[in-house]
Amino acid sequence: MNTAAQNPSVRADFRSDTVTQPTPSMRAAMAAAPLGDDVFADDPSVNALQEKIADMLGFEAALFMPTGTQSNLCGILAHCQRGDEYIVGQFAHTYRWEGGGAAVLGSVQPQPLNHQPDGTLALSDIEAAIKPDDAHFAKTRLLTLENTWGGKLLPFAYVQAATQLARDKGLSRHLDGARLFNAATAQAALNATDTYAEARAIASCFDSASVCFSKGLGAPIGSALCGSKEFIARAHRIRKMTGGGMRQAGMLAAAASHALDHHVQRLAEDHALAVRLADGLQGIAALEVEAPQTNIVFVDLVGAAREKSAALQEHLKARGVLITGLYRLRFVTHLDVDAAGVDHAVAAVRSFFAG
Numbered sequence: 305m306n307t308a309a310q311n312p313s314v315r316a317d318f319r320s321d322t323v324t325q326p327t328p329s330m331r332a333a334m335a336a337a338p339l340g341d342d343v344f345a346d347d348p349s350v351n352a353l354q355e356k357i358a359d360m361l362g363f364e365a366a367l368f369m370p371t372g373t374q375s376n377l378c379g380i381l382a383h384c385q386r387g388d389e390y391i392v393g394q395f396a397h398t399y400r401w402e403g404g405g406a407a408v409l410g411s412v413q414p415q416p417l418n419h420q421p422d423g424t425l426a427l428s429d430i431e432a433a434i435k436p437d438d439a440h441f442a443k444t445r446l447l448t449l450e451n452t453w454g455g456k457l458l459p460f461a462y463v464q465a466a467t468q469l470a471r472d473k474g475l476s477r478h479l480d481g482a483r484l485f486n487a488a489t490a491q492a493a494l495n496a497t498d499t500y501a502e503a504r505a506i507a508s509c510f511d512s513a514s515v516c517f518s519k520g521l522g523a524p525i526g527s528a529l530c531g532s533k534e535f536i537a538r539a540h541r542i543r544k545m546t547g548g549g550m551r552q553a554g555m556l557a558a559a560a561s562h563a564l565d566h567h568v569q570r571l572a573e574d575h576a577l578a579v580r581l582a583d584g585l586q587g588i589a590a591l592e593v594e595a596p597q598t599n600i601v602f603v604d605l606v607g608a609a610r611e612k613s614a615a616l617q618e619h620l621k622a623r624g625v626l627i628t629g630l631y632r633l634r635f636v637t638h639l640d641v642d643a644a645g646v647d648h649a650v651a652a653v654r655s656f657f658a659g
């Protein structure tokens with residue numbers, strides 16, 4: 305039962321990969337999940353999920369979280385004390401999109417750095433941002449990277465170099481891997497390897513990683529924070545403090561487990577649909593289409609077309625196509641859009657500019 309089935313006026317919802325509906329077999333797994341009280345560590349489905357994701361990514365332990373924001377927050381606060389700082393991208397989710405939580409709730413200062421065009425933070429910028437041990441400065445404690453970032457795969461050699469630099473400088477390393485499996489899918493395609501192996505390779509560069517089940521993996525809710533046993537014990541206390549201790553959460557964990565078993569390999573289909581969409585939009589004079597690396601297509605409106613953004617989005621909405629953005633439009637592919645939806649969207653954009 306996809307979004308369009310729930311609401312027949314929607315043909316293709318590209319606003320985010322968070323809009324997916326659980327599939328019938330995911331719902332069946334949720335309904336069948338054995339349950340307990342996870343605050344007593346008694347929920348077998350939560351425990352199984354935590355073991356599964358930790359094993360899959362090569363960590364000692366994991367903690368199921370209601371949201372990716374809470375997962376990143378608990379991760380940063382488990383690494384940092386009051387008066388510490390974390391180095392982060394200017395447009396990273398852990399800086400820009402989480403309500404300043406690390407600063408508000410943890411007195412942890414962000415040190416944002418500009419991104420390079422490929423989404424990386426320059427090694428020289430990271431190095432220059434690390435403060436000497438001096439009473440004037442916050443203590444630089446942590447590097448956080450995001451992969452994928454804006455739909456881009458961070459080059460693996462870069463991830464290795466940046467995390468090695470951080471390690472050499474005595475910093476911990478946290479991965480915001482909300483879309484880690486999209487990164488792994490793209491990396492596996494480049495290297496002709498296995499997606500799970502690439503996910504593990506990326507994760508191995510970090511002391512902790514946060515992964516979303518509610519994005520491309522198609523679960524209704526949930527993320528996991530992974531790390532060492534000792535780190536996860538600290539994060540567990542912070543999760544409780546921030547109101548994230550859940551009870552019979554196994555119904556949600558079962559959806560996430562189902563997604564790890566059945567929705568990882570299929571992410572390649574989302575990436576192929578993103579390419580199909582980008583190819584379909586090529587050649588429209590008003591648009592500059594960025595070639596997608598994963599499941600996000602960015603399309604810039606150029607020249608006079610910039611004034612037509614609202615009209616374009618109305619035109620698309622009237623045809624059941626939902627997107628986000630203003631001058632830079634964003635289309636995200638996922639479990640609940642198919643080739644027919646993509647082709648319908650391309651035709652709808654073309655009819656707008658032809659009219």
Ligand SMILES: *Cc1c(COP(=O)(O)O)cnc(C)c1O
Nearest residue numbers: 371372373374397450480482516
């Ligand atoms: C979605 C997302 C998160 C977490 O978002 P929630 O809505 O809190 O689950 C974190 N980081 C990135 C990069 C994301 O895209």
